[in-house]
Amino acid sequence: MTDTETVETTETTETVEKVEKVEKLIQPDLQFAKDVVAAGGDSLKKCYQCATCTVVCNVTPEDNPFPRKEMVQAQWGLKDELYSNPDIWLCHQCSDCTAYCPRGAKPGEVLGAIRKMSLQEFATPSILSKLVGSPSGLLVLLALPVVILLGLISAFGNFPSKLPLGDEIVYAEFAPTLLAIDLPFTIAFFFALAMFFLGIKNYWGAMAEGKKLSGSVIASIKGVIVEILTHTRFDKCDLIPKRKISHMLLLYSFLILAVATGIGFAREWGHLLGMELEHPLYIPMKILGNIGAVALLLGLAIVITNRFAKAAQLGLGSYFDWLLILVISTVAVTGTMAELLRIGNYAPVAYWVYFIHLVSVFFLFAYAPYSKMAHMLYRATAMVFSKMTGRNGA
Amino acid sequence: MAEQRVLVIGGGISGLTAALEAAEAGYEVHLVEKNHYLGGRVAQLNKYFPKLCPPVCGLEMNFRRLKENPRIKFYTMSEVAGISGSEGDFEVDVKVNPRFVNDRCTGCNACTEACPAERPNDFNFGMDTTKSAYLPFEQAFPFKYVIDAGNCSKDCGQACKAACKYKAIDLDMKAETLKLKVGSIVTATGWDLYDTSKVDTLGGGKARNAITNMQMERLAAVNGPTGGKIQRPSDGKEPKKVAFVQCAGSRDENHLAHCSYICCMASLKQATYLREQYEDSEVEIFYIDIRTPGRYEQFYWKVRDDEKVTLTKGKVAAITEDASTGDVTVEYEDVLAGKKQKKTFDMVVLAAGMQPSTKDSAIPGISLTPEGFVQPSALKAGISAVGSTKSPVDVQRSVQDATGAALKSIQTLVRR
Numbered sequence: 080m081t082d083t084e085t086v087e088t089t090e091t092t093e094t095v096e097k098v099e100k101v102e103k104l105i106q107p108d109l110q111f112a113k114d115v116v117a118a119g120g121d122s123l124k125k126c127y128q129c130a131t132c133t134v135v136c137n138v139t140p141e142d143n144p145f146p147r148k149e150m151v152q153a154q155w156g157l158k159d160e161l162y163s164n165p166d167i168w169l170c171h172q173c174s175d176c177t178a179y180c181p182r183g184a185k186p187g188e189v190l191g192a193i194r195k196m197s198l199q200e201f202a203t204p205s206i207l208s209k210l211v212g213s214p215s216g217l218l219v220l221l222a223l224p225v226v227i228l229l230g231l232i233s234a235f236g237n238f239p240s241k242l243p244l245g246d247e248i249v250y251a252e253f254a255p256t257l258l259a260i261d262l263p264f265t266i267a268f269f270f271a272l273a274m275f276f277l278g279i280k281n282y283w284g285a286m287a288e289g290k291k292l293s294g295s296v297i298a299s300i301k302g303v304i305v306e307i308l309t310h311t312r313f314d315k316c317d318l319i320p321k322r323k324i325s326h327m328l329l330l331y332s333f334l335i336l337a338v339a340t341g342i343g344f345a346r347e348w349g350h351l352l353g354m355e356l357e358h359p360l361y362i363p364m365k366i367l368g369n370i371g372a373v374a375l376l377l378g379l380a381i382v383i384t385n386r387f388a389k390a391a392q393l394g395l396g397s398y399f400d401w402l403l404i405l406v407i408s409t410v411a412v413t414g415t416m417a418e419l420l421r422i423g424n425y426a427p428v429a430y431w432v433y434f435i436h437l438v439s440v441f442f443l444f445a446y447a448p449y450s451k452m453a454h455m456l457y458r459a460t461a462m463v464f465s466k467m468t469g470r471n472g473a
Numbered sequence: 474m475a476e477q478r479v480l481v482i483g484g485g486i487s488g489l490t491a492a493l494e495a496a497e498a499g500y501e502v503h504l505v506e507k508n509h510y511l512g513g514r515v516a517q518l519n520k521y522f523p524k525l526c527p528p529v530c531g532l533e534m535n536f537r538r539l540k541e542n543p544r545i546k547f548y549t550m551s552e553v554a555g556i557s558g559s560e561g562d563f564e565v566d567v568k569v570n571p572r573f574v575n576d577r578c579t580g581c582n583a584c585t586e587a588c589p590a591e592r593p594n595d596f597n598f599g600m601d602t603t604k605s606a607y608l609p610f611e612q613a614f615p616f617k618y619v620i621d622a623g624n625c626s627k628d629c630g631q632a633c634k635a636a637c638k639y640k641a642i643d644l645d646m647k648a649e650t651l652k653l654k655v656g657s658i659v660t661a662t663g664w665d666l667y668d669t670s671k672v673d674t675l676g677g678g679k680a681r682n683a684i685t686n687m688q689m690e691r692l693a694a695v696n697g698p699t700g701g702k703i704q705r706p707s708d709g710k711e712p713k714k715v716a717f718v719q720c721a722g723s724r725d726e727n728h729l730a731h732c733s734y735i736c737c738m739a740s741l742k743q744a745t746y747l748r749e750q751y752e753d754s755e756v757e758i759f760y761i762d763i764r765t766p767g768r769y770e771q772f773y774w775k776v777r778d779d780e781k782v783t784l785t786k787g788k789v790a791a792i793t794e795d796a797s798t799g800d801v802t803v804e805y806e807d808v809l810a811g812k813k814q815k816k817t818f819d820m821v822v823l824a825a826g827m828q829p830s831t832k833d834s835a836i837p838g839i840s841l842t843p844e845g846f847v848q849p850s851a852l853k854a855g856i857s858a859v860g861s862t863k864s865p866v867d868v869q870r871s872v873q874d875a876t877g878a879a880l881k882s883i884q885t886l887v888r889r
Binding site: 127128129130131133134135139140141142143146147148179181182183 | 672674679720724725726727728761762787789790799804805806812813814
């Protein structure tokens with residue numbers, strides 16, 4: 080073989096590779112574009128790639144910026160391109176892009192829809208993703224905790240008709256703590272944890288494939304945690320009033336309520352081991368719980384008001400968004416009401432409000448890996464990954 | 474018997490053409506113009522397509538046709554206040570505003586010299602001022618001065634009057650309403666430049682050296698505020714590095730939902746103004762799509778091939794000014810490179826779009842589209858619309874359209 084021939088062979092191989100790459104690029108997955116539209120990105124096809132969105136976006140890195148790139152990738156059905164990098168999650172949906180979009184293409188809403196599809200693709204088992212993803216699955220999802228809790232209450236607790244009315248309300252007599260609460264909720268919690276682990280592992284795998292990671296994981300995670308706790312990225316959102324405040328209220332109320340729950344759990348086990356305990360309102364657990372509840376309600380009120388106030392300009396949001404808002408609202412409202420009804424000793428309603436509270440908490444926990452709740456881990460993962468790949472602006 | 478007369482609303486290139494074509498075919502024409510001169514937007518251009526000649530060449534010829542034709546009666550400073558009746562038998566109320574200068578004006582300039590007050594010069598888009606008694610530009614037709622009463626206190630008017638030895642100034646002129654009987658109507662009300670200060674993403678009008686494309690026309694025009702020397706407004710510096718920002722308001726549902734059709738050609742043309750004036754100048758045009766319909770494509774190739782002209786795909790969505798130097802920084806995504814960038818220029822030209830004049834001043838009884846254009850399909854029988862009244866369009870197509878509308882309006886008269 081002569082040198083010339085070698086060169087020619089190499090060139091041919093390169094050309095073939097190039098052609099394959101191009102073919103892959105222009106091979107549209109039309110179904111994917113349709114799915115994005117169905118998932119709430121119905122404005123996707125209006126985009127004409129002017130890049131106003133990228134310029135008005137304050138959270139994008141300058142190199143390979145978003146969201147214009149994501150809009151064309153979605154139109155062309157380049158699903159893998161969208162799912163295998165951190166960008167869709169670096170977007171915090173400030174919606175400045177949506178407000179300034181000259182075509183009403185609503186990049187903020189489209190990226191929200193893509194995020195939903197992405198996390199549901201990585202989450203497992205996929206049947207739960209499907210059920211959480213559309214209104215048709217709602218009844219099945221609700222039936223599960225209702226049946227489980229009713230079963231446990233009828234086996235181990237007492238229905239309100241059997242409880243002495245007029246006396247003090249003790250929810251533990253209705254739903255016994257150990258068997259009707261701890262048992263199902265601990266299982267739901269660990270199930271969610273395990274499924275989160277699998278989903279995030281899939282996502283990380285898709286991102287990391289063929290990429291060079293640098294920097295320490297621990298330092299990156301630390302940095303991300305600080306960013307999340309201080310909500311610095313939300314400072315860059317120009318348009319939605321008090322978005323930082325409302326989201327921080329939600330985050331911190333969840334943290335506070337988690338601590339209160341932890342204390343409750345410890346106290347309960349102390350009780351089981353023979354300690355005599357009372358739960359007056361001034362103990363730390365109750366104080367924290369009540370502060371958490373107020374913060375949660377306030378945060379939700381701002382979120383919901385903003386959604387409606389800005390609906391014409393930014394879109395009302397998708398089913399996926401509202402499912403989470405409604406579930407958290409139900410948790411917060413029934414939780415607060417259950418406490419007030421107990422203090423007011425209004426038994427006829429109290430037990431059933433408490434029951435709805437239990438169902439909604441179960442819903443929130445067990446389905447977290449498939450609902451918008453999962454954004455906390457996917458976004459955090461994307462932020463860690465972007466730090467480790469030196470994605471600037473991150 | 475139908476009224477054997479045509480009313481043309483608007484005395485720009487479209488309305489002038491329609492009026493002349495109908496008159497030269499032998500019909501009586503009333504021409505109503507809001508400004509105190511004829512020629513409309515074309516009069517403000519430095520050069521226009523397709524021949525890139527100055528407006529004098531096209532307007533001069535039309536003014537001559539008009540002067541020679543006794544069948545046209547034109548009213549400046551006039552607006553249509555109401556249209557009643559139907560095809561063949563319209564009655565139109567026309568409000569004629571006072572000019573404060575009568576037909577005895579010889580254009581001697583004495584009133585301007587004597588006038589103590591000044592006004593912002595709207596003909597030059599506010600880049601300079603004129604006296605409150607003035608002639609908008611040298612070739613103005615009718616060649617008659619005007620007094621801007623809003624910017625002329627009582628003493629100012631008296632000073633002008635005293636200076637006029639021809640008794641041409643009449644400060645007691647009042648607005649009057651005429652009733653015109655016509656058989657058919659042509660609307661040719663044209664366009665206004667979109668107010669780019671409404672566009673947040675283009676700096677909201679705060680950067681002094683971010684001018685509009687029409688200001689650029691005036692800067693380049695020999696009869697403009699700088700005598701044709703392109704210099705930036707803040708300090709008169711020769712701009713050597715200039716950005717053109719396309720779709721400044723156009724193709725944007727928050728501003729003008731339509732494509733304004735001519736702005737790409739305008740920017741390419743203005744790039745040549747700059748390149749011809751300053752050999753060492755550099756131009757960068759930021760676009761979504763370069764739209765150069767039909768044979769205009771060849772002009773696009775010519776400008777594109779100038780190595781000092783760069784075309785960058787990516788809409789500018791932030792403009793800031795360096796207060797000390799007056800330089801203007803634009804922010805954009807270079808779409809083909811996938812990079813979000815900032816670049817600083819001596820001057821920025823905003824390719825502002827066409828807003829139909831009917832958007833702000835509708836003609837009573839004429840239906841409009843949501844954007845404010847005249848809706849041709851909703852026009853009453855006997856009324857036709859021309860040129861940029863219906864949709865953004867260039868001069869040559871406006872003129873062709875006007876000739877067609879003249880024929881239509883004549884058919885209305887003849888049919889009955």
